[in-house]
Amino acid sequence: EDKVVQSPLSLVVHEGDTVTLNCSYEVTNFRSLLWYKQEKKAPTFLFMLTSSGIEKKSGRLSSILDKKELFSILNITATQTGDSAVYLCAVHTGTASKLTFGTGTRLQVML
């Protein structure tokens, strides 16, 4: 059975801090790993990673994949209150575009 594990489950930081969110996986027929941000409603797409060692970057957010050790990290620098959300990691497997999600990391950024 495919498995995606995220840590920590929750995190409280102050504005300006840097955070690192972790995602490890054990799946068959890996295709890609995706990060989503979920505020009050539907998850919104952040990054898709397919190759090891290549950093994806968008503003203050960045992510990297290690396919040998089967994990990914999501970094957020200079956090802002608007970064408060649940961050979901999902692994895309098989030929059927199946997505398996982790339980998410709830990030709260305080003033």
Add this chain to the structure above:
Amino acid sequence: NAGVTQTPKFQVLKTGQSMTLQCAQDMNHEYMSWYRQDPGMGLRLIHYSVGAGITDQGEVPNGYNVSRSTTEDFPLRLLSAAPSQTSVYFCASARNTEAFFGQGTRLTVV
């Protein structure tokens, strides 16, 4: 662009009632799926479809049925609602890349 449209947004059912959650996408995506999200459980896959006429079970399929008669539509049917099915349901569609989600249906079974 409408993207993925889910209806209704909210629903309260009595135990034993049946209902259908609707999901439609206008992106011509082959893959569609239904997830439920419970506190502390992340998103769990209920059923998915790789194209019209093809469906398969996900992680938590019991108590739910799906069909895929067209590329655009992927309804989720609750046959006999139970309190354990109280959850937020998300429909998603994808084509080889990221999944696009509907806005969710908050379902309460009393």
